[in-house]
Amino acid sequence: MLERSTPICQSCAMPLVRAEDHGTDAAGRPAAKFCRFCFVGGAFVDPAATADTMIERCVRVLAGRGMLERDARILMAGTIPALERWRAS
Numbered sequence: 001m002l003e004r005s006t007p008i009c010q011s012c013a014m015p016l017v018r019a020e021d022h023g024t025d026a027a028g029r030p031a032a033k034f035c036r037f038c039f040v041g042g043a044f045v046d047p048a049a050t051a052d053t054m055i056e057r058c059v060r061v062l063a064g065r066g067m068l069e070r071d072a073r074i075l076m077a078g079t080i081p082a083l084e085r086w087r088a089s
Contacts, residue, residue: 007032007033008083009023009033009034009035009037009038009039009083010033010034010083010084010085011034011035011038011039011044011049011054011083011084011085011086012035012037012038012054012057012058012080012083013058013076013079013080013083014035014037014038016035020036021035021036022034022035022036023035023036023037023038023039023040024036024039024040024041024042025041025042026041026042026043027042028041033084034085038085044085051080051081051086054076054080054086055073055076055077055080058072058076058080059072059073059076062075062076
C-alpha cells in the first residue's frame with residue numbers, strides 16, 4: 001500500500017518511489033513530477049498522447065499485473081484527468 005505522501009507521475013500516475021522511477025529534465029537530472037516512461041530529457045516521450053490514450057495504456061499495464069480490466073479502467077478514468085499534464089486539456 002502506498003503512503004498518501006508518495007508522489008505520483010503527473011502524466012500516468014505511476015508511483016515515484018525510487019530515484020530511478022523519475023524521468024529526467026533537459027540536463028539529465030531527475031524530474032520531480034514525471035516518471036521515466038513519460039518524460040525523458042526534458043520532454044514527454046509521446047507529446048501527442050491524450051488523456052484517453054494514457055488511460056488505455058495504464059489499463060493495459062494494470063491488467064497485465066493482475067488487476068481486473070474493469071477495475072483498472074474505473075481507477076484510471078478517475079485519476080488520469082486530474083493529473084497536472086491533463087488538467088489543462
